[in-house]
Amino acid sequence: MSRILVVGASGTVGSELSRLLAAEGETVVRATSRAPVAADQVALDLVTGAGLQAAFQGVDRAFFLAPPGHADQEALLAPLIDAAAAHRLQQVVLMTAMGANADENAPLRKAERRLEASGLAYNILRPNWFMQNFNSVWLHGIQTAGQIFLPVGDAKGSFIDARDIAAVAARLLTSQGFAGRAFDLTGPRALDHAEAAAILSRATGRTIGFTDITPEAMLQGLLGAGLPADYAAFLVQILGYFKAGAAERTTDAVQQVTGRAPRTFEQYAKDYRTSWA
Numbered sequence: 001m002s003r004i005l006v007v008g009a010s011g012t013v014g015s016e017l018s019r020l021l022a023a024e025g026e027t028v029v030r031a032t033s034r035a036p037v038a039a040d041q042v043a044l045d046l047v048t049g050a051g052l053q054a055a056f057q058g059v060d061r062a063f064f065l066a067p068p069g070h071a072d073q074e075a076l077l078a079p080l081i082d083a084a085a086a087h088r089l090q091q092v093v094l095m096t097a098m099g100a101n102a103d104e105n106a107p108l109r110k111a112e113r114r115l116e117a118s119g120l121a122y123n124i125l126r127p128n129w130f131m132q133n134f135n136s137v138w139l140h141g142i143q144t145a146g147q148i149f150l151p152v153g154d155a156k157g158s159f160i161d162a163r164d165i166a167a168v169a170a171r172l173l174t175s176q177g178f179a180g181r182a183f184d185l186t187g188p189r190a191l192d193h194a195e196a197a198a199i200l201s202r203a204t205g206r207t208i209g210f211t212d213i214t215p216e217a218m219l220q221g222l223l224g225a226g227l228p229a230d231y232a233a234f235l236v237q238i239l240g241y242f243k244a245g246a247a248e249r250t251t252d253a254v255q256q257v258t259g260r261a262p263r264t265f266e267q268y269a270k271d272y273r274t275s276w277a
Helices: 012-023 073-086 107-116 131-135 139-145 162-173 193-204 215-224 229-243 253-258 265-271
Strands: 003-006 027-032 041-043 061-064 091-095 122-127 147-150 182-185 209-212
Touching: 003 012, 012 027, 012 162, 061 073, 061 162, 073 091, 073 107, 091 107, 091 162, 107 122, 122 162, 131 139, 131 265, 139 147, 147 193, 147 215, 162 182, 162 253, 182 253, 193 209, 193 265, 215 229
Parallel strands: 003 027, 003 061, 027 041, 061 091, 091 122, 122 182, 147 209
Antiparallel strands: none
């Protein structure tokens, strides 16, 4: 069995990945930016670099992602990749985002390139927009107005359940045969936000709709919620890519790696229905 460092272990993907790895008998080291409160946690602040070297002690493999709230993801990921190379880890799985490889100058793509050149055995996961956004970052509008407010028009996205991302990462960290490959991860079909709202309505028994707003209104809402200006602008920018159709494509990557189809939006809505009660 391996000792696996999970960065972002308290997040949507990392918490599920940690659970899956532990269930398979792996030793999980859960990185946290807060003071550790459990024996399997280690303090790691990606912004300051505090705890970086200590987090890698005795680690064989690792899962990396950049935490939300930061537009320059490469600045956070580069020290992790360099530390992994210095400690000669057996494998690194890096999560970026679908479309990250479309622009060689994008911070996430620079991080991918750094990992590719590191000499490490690696995989790169590029998931599409999470289904779980509907019960987290888009939740306020649903709770207060019964609406999903986004500047995306009728564009479609092949939303993916974060649990499926974690399942792919767990498989890659505990098996052979996929080294050096990147996977674009999507759900089984593309939906527009009106269709997603209708599915949520059926699952919850309440009326949930979708309202298309301007990018300017989205930006002001994000700033009003306290997001850093550069990160708010980044979110509006990538929502623009969504509106342009960049999120509609589907892949069979979840099936390839895990041997089963990704969860449907209907299954997600059923599983999380209490979130919108």
